[in-house]
Amino acid sequence: MHATRQGKESCGAFDEASTTIRRARVDDRSRSVAVVATIVPASEVAVHAVSCEVFDHGVRVARDPCPANAPTPVCTTFDGEGRCSRWLLFYANGASGPARECDVDEYFGSALTRVPVKPADAGPFCGGNPPPGVAPGEITSVATGLPQGTTSALANLTMVDGSGWGYVTADKCSALVAGPQAKSTANHGQYTANANLAVVPVDPDARFCLYNSHRVQLIADLQGYFAPPAAGGLLFVPATPRRLIDTRLAPLTKPTAGAIIRVQTGVAAGTTAALVNIAMVDGVQPGYITADRCSSLVSGPQTRSNGNVPSATAISNLSVVNVDADGSFCIFTNVATNLIVDLQGSFAETPSPASSGLGFELVAPTRVLDSRITINLASIPPGKITKVNTGVAAGTVSVLVNITMVNAPWAGYITADKCSVMSAGPQDKSNANHPSSTPTSNLSVVPVDADGSFCIYNSSWLDLAVDLQGSFTASASQRFFAVTPSRVLDTRNE
16 A cells, blocks of 8 residues: 555555455655545445545545445544544444434554444534534634724634644634635644634724634633724834743753742833743643733632643743733743743833834735745755745834644744844744644744845754734834733633
8 A cells, every 4th residue: 555645545455344444654755644444344334435544744635535325434533643543433324315323433543443432422423412612614703892993903812622633713704704714823733722822803893703624612812902003002122032931941940730930031121011932841731821910910720821731742822921010920830831931022112212113014914935835845854944035025123923833743843033143953942832743833923134034943844834914113003002811702611
């Protein structure tokens, strides 16, 4: 059995004596491809059902259609290399017509041990109770309560317990239409919690909407908004990216569950909020973190979050965090996890010097890099520095970009900065962390060179997709307004 991403996938030969699932791995320029083939004998179903599914690092890239009344194989668990290790196989119990009953078989790993599953546990596949979460393809309206004149909301979007690897697209409700989207705001895994900060355009009533590709629970935590200049409006002050804290290094130690960690940013007096990338590393179990002024953050369970902690790996999330007068803020951890914090900039009403303050300009999301297309369908090797041409206007100092990391065979990180200052080799700061296999996205504010370009260093094999969402310049018209962080959506409570 052989398959490649570039050729036509073939299911090969099958054993028709019993239901069979076979897999093959093919290394095509360091891509692992898993082929899943199923067949059900005529004694169980009227027709022989054959399907062929090709997984590229866990992402299904091809599937032959099944005949009518045929079983539907559903991959529910992927191993660390992105291969399917657990299937549910659904098929009708009858020769023809709609299914009145449903048998469900479960297969694990290479042993392919068959375990009966109760039809009632199979959810909508077999007429059981639908699982919790927003149904695939739904559009959910989010009321932010922001003032009139708001052009975009800054919100942390969290996706919980997705039915599969999927994406969420956020936009003003008047612009979001039903059906698969041409762009995405955040990516999520299966049965996990994933978060991504987003700048989302809003309608005149300050609402925005979310489209989800797979069944998933949705959470939105408001961190601020952008609007035309007015009292309290803040300018962005870029900073040379630098690491503020890394609890993996002595004398610091891993924060325990319930700990509150103080982070000193070193920003100038008069700063209202810091723009920081917070990485959570080697959590003992899944959990969350919350960041805020130390004077506002109290111990105990929080009503909002700035990131979700994975178990035994690393993930990161961008945040705008309000700071106290001394420029510090605090992070609460509800589970034991290491923390790494990198400063990307700050927001102040009257920056010093005044010329250092930048306004913001939101643009229609534009894909400026997709290595799956532009680099001959080959993953980017570790240690490579990739140049990204954004096409922004002259005078742009920094850009707002959503960076998506896909097809990574193992965990790693990326660093983004001006090409003129980035050097080869391991970096001392990061803009995003990614696990193996799972598509992961992270918002970043990245300094650019005079030609509007910047560069990305990657520590692991992966593919990169970069979407331009905005720019910061001295002449841009939008100002940032900080708010008391609040939760404006949680579908788990609906």
